[in-house]
Amino acid sequence: MSNGQSRFHVPTPPYRPGDEPDFTHLDLQKAGAAxxxxxxxxxxxxxxxxxxxxxxxxxxxxxxxxxxxxxSAEVLREGLSHMVLTRIYDERMLKLQRQGKMSFYMKSxxxxxxAVAAAMALKPTDMVFPSYRQQGILFARxxxxxxxxxxxxxxxxxxxxxxxxxxxxxxxxxxxxTISGNLGTQFPQAAGYAMACAYKGxxxxxxxxxxxxxxxxxxxxxxxxxxxxYRAPVIxxxxxxxxxxxxxQNIARGDAPTFAAKGLGYGxxxxxxxxxxxxxxxxxxQWAAERARQGKGATLLELFTYRGDAHSTSDDPTKYxxxxxxxxxxxxxxxxxxxxxxxxKDEWDEDRHAKLEEQMxxxxxxxxxxxxxxxxxxxxxxxxxxxxxxxxxxxPDWRLRRQRQDLGV
Amino acid sequence: MPAMNIIQALNxxxxxxxxxDPDVVIFGEDAGYFGGVFKATDKLQDKYxxxxxxxxxxxxxxxxxxxxxxxxxxxxxxxxxxxADYIFPAIDxxxxxxxxxxxxxxxxxxxxxxxxxPWGGGIRGGQTHSMSPEAFFTHVPGLQVVVPSNPYDAKxxxxxxxxxxxxxxxxxxxxxxxxxxDGVPDTPLKSWAKHAKGEVPEGHYTVELGKAExxxxxxxxxxxxxxxxVHVAQAAAEASGIDAxxxxxxxxxxxxxxxIAQSVNKTGRVVVAQEAPRTSGxxxxxxxxxxxxxxxxxxxxxxxxxxxxxxxxxxHEWAYFPTRDRFARAMKTVTEA
Numbered sequence: 001m002s003n004g005q006s007r008f009h010v011p012t013p014p015y016r017p018g019d020e021p022d023f024t025h026l027d028l029q030k031a032g033a034a035x036x037x038x039x040x041x042x043x044x045x046x047x048x049x050x051x052x053x054x055x056x057x058x059x060x061x062x063x064x065x066x067x068x069x070x071x072s073a074e075v076l077r078e079g080l081s082h083m084v085l086t087r088i089y090d091e092r093m094l095k096l097q098r099q100g101k102m103s104f105y106m107k108s109x110x111x112x113x114x115a116v117a118a119a120m121a122l123k124p125t126d127m128v129f130p131s132y133r134q135q136g137i138l139f140a141r142x143x144x145x146x147x148x149x150x151x152x153x154x155x156x157x158x159x160x161x162x163x164x165x166x167x168x169x170x171x172x173x174x175x176x177x178t179i180s181g182n183l184g185t186q187f188p189q190a191a192g193y194a195m196a197c198a199y200k201g202x203x204x205x206x207x208x209x210x211x212x213x214x215x216x217x218x219x220x221x222x223x224x225x226x227x228x229x230y231r232a233p234v235i236x237x238x239x240x241x242x243x244x245x246x247x248x249q250n251i252a253r254g255d256a257p258t259f260a261a262k263g264l265g266y267g268x269x270x271x272x273x274x275x276x277x278x279x280x281x282x283x284x285x286q287w288a289a290e291r292a293r294q295g296k297g298a299t300l301l302e303l304f305t306y307r308g309d310a311h312s313t314s315d316d317p318t319k320y321x322x323x324x325x326x327x328x329x330x331x332x333x334x335x336x337x338x339x340x341x342x343x344x345k346d347e348w349d350e351d352r353h354a355k356l357e358e359q360m361x362x363x364x365x366x367x368x369x370x371x372x373x374x375x376x377x378x379x380x381x382x383x384x385x386x387x388x389x390x391x392x393x394x395x396p397d398w399r400l401r402r403q404r405q406d407l408g409v
Numbered sequence: 410m411p412a413m414n415i416i417q418a419l420n421x422x423x424x425x426x427x428x429x430d431p432d433v434v435i436f437g438e439d440a441g442y443f444g445g446v447f448k449a450t451d452k453l454q455d456k457y458x459x460x461x462x463x464x465x466x467x468x469x470x471x472x473x474x475x476x477x478x479x480x481x482x483x484x485x486x487x488x489x490x491x492x493a494d495y496i497f498p499a500i501d502x503x504x505x506x507x508x509x510x511x512x513x514x515x516x517x518x519x520x521x522x523x524x525x526x527p528w529g530g531g532i533r534g535g536q537t538h539s540m541s542p543e544a545f546f547t548h549v550p551g552l553q554v555v556v557p558s559n560p561y562d563a564k565x566x567x568x569x570x571x572x573x574x575x576x577x578x579x580x581x582x583x584x585x586x587x588x589x590x591d592g593v594p595d596t597p598l599k600s601w602a603k604h605a606k607g608e609v610p611e612g613h614y615t616v617e618l619g620k621a622e623x624x625x626x627x628x629x630x631x632x633x634x635x636x637x638x639v640h641v642a643q644a645a646a647e648a649s650g651i652d653a654x655x656x657x658x659x660x661x662x663x664x665x666x667x668x669i670a671q672s673v674n675k676t677g678r679v680v681v682a683q684e685a686p687r688t689s690g691x692x693x694x695x696x697x698x699x700x701x702x703x704x705x706x707x708x709x710x711x712x713x714x715x716x717x718x719x720x721x722x723x724x725h726e727w728a729y730f731p732t733r734d735r736f737a738r739a740m741k742t743v744t745e746a
Binding site: 127129159160161163164168170171172177178180182185187188189190191192193194195196197199200206218219221222223225226229390391392393394397398399 | 477479502518553
């Protein structure tokens with residue numbers, strides 16, 4: 001069929017390269033319009049929230065409505081700082097990847113609020129099961145940047161001994177679970193972890209993130225079924241950044257009104273929030289965390305956002321979507337919006353922002369120099385070769401001992 | 410010591426584990442109140458409570474994924490997959506996740522747990538209740554794979570498996586749950602009560618993982634078997650009068666190369682047996698390793714006695730199953746070669 005006709009429905013994106021994107025058809029609920037029920041309500045009370053859009057920052061960058069988490073300027077500046085660092089770090093790492101310093105990279109441009117605001121709304125001890133685009137959590141939790149870089153360039157100080165692709169971080173100390181490249185596996189795991197928290201009578205909860213495309217995986221259903229059945233204290237985040245590599249979100253969503261709406265069928269509290277609104281992400285996460293800690297079970301949060309850059313360094317988005325989409329995205333840029341909000345409150349200005357960017361750039365540049373002093377993937381030093389045989393089991397058996405000898409290490 | 414069948418021994422193992430360690434939890438489809446379709450978890454929910462022995466939704470990926478998450482938090486889960494044939498929906502969670510958590514996190518997280526599943530044929534279960542999918546799992550770094558052949562080992566191996574701290578796929582030969590099987594179709598069921606390994610201590614003990622056992626000493630040939638076929642091999646040796654040395658592997662990953670090599674170097678003739686289809690089966694791994702290890706001791710080609718490369722049949726089950734007579738022919742072939 002070359003005439004664009006199809007005998008069954010195959011969703012297509014609204015715009016392809018060369019088109020002028022116009023997102024007015026999205027008809028998004030205005031910031032401040034969504035009511036905020038008590039976090040202990042029955043899931044039925046979240047029906048409208050699942051198809052609406054929880055937003056706090058309005059088009060004038062004012063914080064409005066019942067979901068305003070009323071954060072201090074200090075906390076907002078901290079959030080802004082983490083987001084700026086995330087973006088600058090990503091930019092730098094992309095450049096370094098292009099220079100051959102690492103094998104692969106994945107940026108989170110445009111999605112910084114999804115990770116940073118959520119991490120700040122959670123307790124630092126809450127266990128997170130992220131996907132590969134929530135590096136913002138690590139900055140918000142204060143992970144050493146040199147350590148992050150050492151992982152990405154797989155050098156002798158990579159805490160994962162060079163076993164994982166770049167950005168597939170693990171940081172147990174920061175309650176950050178090991179990231180998988182297999183999509184969706186973290187949802188049932190997060191449910192199991194959360195159940196174990198409840199079993200141990202601890203206040204800790206779990207939170208996990210997947211993308212819009214991954215909701216099609218069986219593990220999405222597995223995770224939500226577990227969470228609903230056992231009322232696990234877990235937060236399931238669906239980062240709807242509109243694109244799963246080249247597939248538009250509608251390939252996974254089908255005719256469901258929103259991704260959040262999928263949670264209602266499981267009897268889970270379900271909310272769609274503006275993922276580019278730091279305050280909305282914070283407020284929705286805070287609501288879900290409170291609900292979980294009260295023993296009321298899981299929440300499905302859809303964070304409505306836009307993947308501002310390529311899926312990964314192996315991807316070229318100009319081949320399947322207009323270059324101008326991110327600029328035309330009706331929910332803007334999360335960093336710019338929080339910045340303007342703070343400026344509007346007289347708590348920030350362009351000079352301070354420029355200075356912050358300079359500081360963060362300097363920090364990233366300096367950190368990379370230090371990271372590189374511990375080696376790079378291509379020039380070494382790497383983790384010792386024999387370490388490839390470690391951690392398969394608690395103790396290597398005869399097969400691994402012999403194979404190590406065979407390799408001569 | 411009390412006589413137990415394999416189900417009772419497994420139940421006793423889980424009872425001991427639950428009793429000793431509050432972090433042990435057990436779950437699976439019908440595993441809670443009902444005690445499992447084979448009754449392996451019978452009465453354990455009643456004894457230990459709803460949150461320690463519980464029913465799960467029918468979703469094997471959920472079961473395995475939940476086990477991984479719970480283990481990461483320090484619990485010690487035993488997950489039941491109702492039949493080994495139904496383990497495939499969990500394959501991503503087991504193969505890509507459970508097996509690699511320790512490795513990919515460089516030891517920051519672990520996923521010590523046991524996945525139990527009734528396994529193997531000989532029960533007229535047809536193609537969806539008779540599979541022996543062990544080779545799918547022995548191929549996966551980070552997993553241990555265990556197949557007991559009697560009540561004593563079943564209990565000791567299950568306890569050792571959970572205490573190992575790494576994931577274990579624990580396949581239970583359901584044909585011999587209630588008594589050993591001699592591989593002669595339609596013979597009346599024998600009881601474990603008359604078998605030495607039907608004597609099972611009530612308390613805690615372990616049978617070491619990775620250790621095989623010579624269950625019949627002999628000079629004419631070596632037979633490597635696990636699960637139900639251990640008993641079929643023994644029956645074949647008695648019936649044929651061939652003085653076979655029979656080794657019960659017990660653990661397939663890692664298998665006990667020392668015990669195997671010692672026997673093969675003595676006899677020079679080998680039958681490796683499995684119920685699973687032949688191509689790329691676990692017997693192929695054994696045959697390959699034996700020729701690397703014992704090539705100059707071999708007097709005959711290694712004989713693979715296996716199921717056929719067909720889905721497990723229902724009506725013609727005994728044409729598929731490595732019966733006592735097929736065993737005897739295999740032993741004769743290698744001893745006369």
